[in-house]
Amino acid sequence: MHYLAERVTSQQEMIAHLVTVDSEQRLGETLLMLGRHLGKPDLRSRRIAVRISHEELSQMVGTTRPRITEFMNRFRTHKLIAVTAEHVLIVKEKKLRTYLESLS
Numbered sequence: 724m725h726y727l728a729e730r731v732t733s734q735q736e737m738i739a740h741l742v743t744v745d746s747e748q749r750l751g752e753t754l755l756m757l758g759r760h761l762g763k764p765d766l767r768s769r770r771i772a773v774r775i776s777h778e779e780l781s782q783m784v785g786t787t788r789p790r791i792t793e794f795m796n797r798f799r800t801h802k803l804i805a806v807t808a809e810h811v812l813i814v815k816e817k818k819l820r821t822y823l824e825s826l827s
Contacts, residue, residue, distance in 0.1 A: 746786035750794045751823045753783050754804065758814040771812040798822075 762769030777791040784791065798804045803822055805813040 745826075746784055746790055747794045747797075748823055748826055749784045749786070750780065750791060751798070751803075751819055753780065754798075754812075754814050755816060755819060758816060762814065765813065767817060768813050768815045771814065774810050775812065 757771055757775065758769030761773050762771045777788045777795065780795075781788045781791045795804070798819070799806070801818075801822060803815055803819040805815075807813065
């Protein structure tokens with residue numbers, strides 16, 4: 724019962740998020756969440772070794788794959804994320820949070 728209540732709450736938060744927050748912010752927050760759940764702490768960042776495609780991110784965020792690519796490139800340019808040669812995604816949590824707060 725507790726699990727079901729958590730899932731319903733999570734889904735309601737997701738719906739509210741899709742309606743009230745723009746897709747760039749949703750992507751940033753999704754990357755932060757993935758870092759917390761799938762990433763390993765590193766010095767000032769989280770390393771996500773699980774390979775996540777732009778298509779998968781677009782489904783999570785509720786936007787198109789080309790928009791995800793655009794936002795990911797912007798995040799790289801601002802040094803908020805990095806991708807290693809081994810396709811490990813590095814999310815620089817503090818920098819990304821600060822950037823997202825500046826968008827609000």
